[in-house]
Amino acid sequence: MRKLSSIVLFVMLLMASPSCKKETAQLSTVSAANESDLSIKKLRRKTQTGDLVGRQQQITIATGDYTYPTSQALLWLPAGYNGIKSIRKKYPLIIALDGVGEQGTDIKALLHSGTIAYHISKGWDPVSKNPADGKDYSFIVFTPQCPVSWGWSAPQIKTMLASLKKTYRIDVSRVYLTGFSAGGWGLWSCMTDDVSLCQQFAAIGPVSSAAADHPDKITNVAKFNIACWNICGTADSFYGNAVNYTNIINGANPKIPAILTSLKGVGHSAWNQAYDTSWRVNKKNFFEWALQYRR
Numbered sequence: 001m002r003k004l005s006s007i008v009l010f011v012m013l014l015m016a017s018p019s020c021k022k023e024t025a026q027l028s029t030v031s032a033a034n035e036s037d038l039s040i041k042k043l044r045r046k047t048q049t050g051d052l053v054g055r056q057q058q059i060t061i062a063t064g065d066y067t068y069p070t071s072q073a074l075l076w077l078p079a080g081y082n083g084i085k086s087i088r089k090k091y092p093l094i095i096a097l098d099g100v101g102e103q104g105t106d107i108k109a110l111l112h113s114g115t116i117a118y119h120i121s122k123g124w125d126p127v128s129k130n131p132a133d134g135k136d137y138s139f140i141v142f143t144p145q146c147p148v149s150w151g152w153s154a155p156q157i158k159t160m161l162a163s164l165k166k167t168y169r170i171d172v173s174r175v176y177l178t179g180f181s182a183g184g185w186g187l188w189s190c191m192t193d194d195v196s197l198c199q200q201f202a203a204i205g206p207v208s209s210a211a212a213d214h215p216d217k218i219t220n221v222a223k224f225n226i227a228c229w230n231i232c233g234t235a236d237s238f239y240g241n242a243v244n245y246t247n248i249i250n251g252a253n254p255k256i257p258a259i260l261t262s263l264k265g266v267g268h269s270a271w272n273q274a275y276d277t278s279w280r281v282n283k284k285n286f287f288e289w290a291l292q293y294r295r
Helices: 002-031 035-046 107-111 116-121 154-167 182-192 215-223 239-251 286-291
Strands: 048-053 056-062 070-076 091-097 127-129 136-138 140-145 170-180 203-207 227-233 259-263
Touching: 048 107, 056 116, 056 140, 056 154, 070 107, 070 154, 091 116, 091 136, 091 154, 091 182, 091 286, 107 116, 107 140, 116 140, 127 286, 140 154, 154 170, 154 182, 170 182, 170 286, 182 203, 182 215, 203 286, 215 239, 227 239, 227 286, 239 259
Parallel strands: 091 140, 091 170, 170 203, 203 227, 227 259
Antiparallel strands: 048 056, 056 070, 070 140, 127 136
């Protein structure tokens, strides 16, 4: 009986051996993977993708903020984008910072009428022609939602931008930042509060922007050759700030003069014009204007 048991055990071990070797080989393949690929996979686990909301992916991304360590957001990826690193094509990025009314925990609030996310939800594919070279460019569009009123500022945007650059195929020479109302305050924070972050943007578009915390440092826009198109209604309580901030930039002798477009009689709602692709100034809409500039 013992002899029979020994024979059965030996046969079982022989049958198991090929399986063990196969598993070992698989593990060796994984351990030999490129380190950068592994770091990308790790980042993608931190950047969780969920359902489609308004034709955009709902994602959760780390913010680096102690109180609110993650932000839910909407992300638009161009048609045909599949995330494969071997494909070299890269895309310009738009970071869109919304106002107080769009903040909270209801992701659908980001689809508020007039926002970039709203236009995407209604069927617009973010593609625009660059007037400088006549070519069409497809954008990646990122709209983060702060869970509490007011919104994200420089420290959180810096963390989220770093994750986006490592996770997606972004043309780092064409990163554009826009924000309206409280999102405009967040935009100015990115210009004044962190020099290394400021220098990552090619162009900015403050719209109906709330007041900056450090307006004296808005000269960074001129210092680092960042294009600025400021859009605000003349009936907006923030209009005086729009005039003042544009003058601060241009007073610093920028290579790219800042532009102020004053919408006569318009109140705190200039984003309805600014993000409408049919609205143009000097034959360019906001997206076409931005594409002219790169780092």
